[in-house]
Amino acid sequence: MSQALVRIAAGWLLGLMLAVAGGIVAINIVNNSIASPQQPVREYLDALQNGEGEKALGLLHASVPQTNAAMLDGTALQTAAARISGVKYGDAEDRGGNQVMVPIDYTIDGSQLRTEFLLERSGTEWLFFHKWAIVPAALPxxxxxxxxxxxxxxxxxxxxxxxxxxxxxxxxxxxxxxxxxxxxxxxxxxxxxxxxxxxxxxxxxxxxxATDGLKDAVGSKVKEFLDTCADTADKEQKLQPDCPFYHTTNNRVVDGTIDWSITEYPAVSIEPFGGRWVVAPLNGKARIKARQVDLFTGAVTELNTVHDFSFTTRLDVDADTVKVTPLLSY
CATH class of the missing domain: 2.60.40.1120 (Carboxypeptidase-like, regulatory domain)
Structure with a gap:
């Protein structure tokens, strides 16, 4: 009987020792996986890539500066993390005072980068499993x-x-x-x-x-202004109309023969200046044709001259309207 009891006791003892050893192994496995310092970092990166800003903020234990929060959730957050790839979690490095540093290596748009997370042990669960938390800090x-x-x-x-x-x-x-x-x-x-x-x-x-669309819109309005100006000058038979172009002469121009036309329309350039958008001075060419009489000899000749002209404008743009106001000096 005594030998049988010894064998039974030995079996129980061996089983107990194996159970203890298995428990220690299991505890170590858990502490090196789901209870490891790397786990909060994994969960944090998952939250970023899922656009879960509230969860990410809780895992990071970060304070939010008094700034715009548009990048902290949803599409903006997912987009920020979308190009993170090839993530590799490094071993935790002891930093003393129950703190460790967990590095991760990854790429963004082909560039190799590294981020280091400082964590501290905040206690245990079920007596054996470590609890880790990222050390609080303010968001960038x-x-x-x-x-x-x-x-x-x-x-x-x-x-x-x-x-x-x-x-x-x-x-x-x-x-x-x-x-x-x-x-x-x-x-x-x-x-x-x-x-x-x-x-x-x-x-x-x-x-x-300025987009090509704006330049085209301004160019169209400038062309319309100049064509209208030339047409009006023809109707009024003026050598010096209310336009950027004019002609002076000592001869008498025969009424009804004056014909203005634009031979070169200005190129449009728009630049920022003083908090506004300004159109650079507009330079072009206008042709005048007419019949003229020399006041001294009475000779009649054909006038056909091209004049350079230049003028400035004021540009006003709102959501869907472009207004160009010519500024003429006489």
Whole structure:
């Protein structure tokens, strides 16, 4: 009986030891996987790529600066994280005081980048499993400016730009692209890549330009003004009409023979200046034809002369209207 009991006890003891060993192995596996310092970082990146800003903010334990929050959720956030690829999680590095640093390596648009997350152990669950949390910090701020515009597009989302500027709280890592695309004004896209909370963020500056559509609209109105001016000068038979062009002579011009025409219309150039859009001075050529009489000899000759002319305008543009006001000096 005693030998049988010893064998039974030995079996129980072996089973207990195996169970303890298995439990230790299981605890280590859990602490190195779902309870590892890397896990909050994985969940954070997943939240970014899913556009779940509230979840990402909770995992990052970050404070939000007093800035525009348009980039912190939904499409804008998903777009920022969409180009993150090839993510590799490094081993946790001890930083003392129950803190570790977890590095991740990844690429954005082919550029190799690294972000480091500082975490601290905040306790345990079920006595054995570690709890880790990203150390709190403020979110970075991205500054955006745009020339002569009060709106822009940032990561596919329309944003207001009071007085041509705004600041946006942003998550990291990510890529942010600003652009302006309108019927009359546009700016080429410009990008900034943010890899960490302490990495300086390059501002996005949109250099707005007048579109070909606006130049064509202004050119059409200038052409209409000049053609009307020439037609009116013909009807009124004026050598010096209320137009940018005129002709002076000491001869007598035969009434009814004056014929003005525009031989070269001005090229239109529109530039920003002093918070407005201005049209550069408009230069062109006009031809006058007429019959003239020399007051001294009485000889009759044909007048056919081309005159250079130049004038300025005031340009006013609203949402769907272009107004060009000629400014003539006499």
């Amino acid at each position: 701020v991205l500054n955006v400016t745009v020339v002569n515009a009060n709106e822009a597009t940032l990561n596919g989302v329309p944003v207001n730009m009071p007085n041509g500027r705004n600041s946006f709280a942003v998550f990291y890592p990510g890529e942010y692209e600003a652009s302006l695309s309108g019927e009359y004004f546009a700016a080429a896209p410009t990008k900034a890549t943010l890899s960490g909370r302490d990495v300086p963020v390059a501002p996005l500056n949109l250099m707005t330009e």
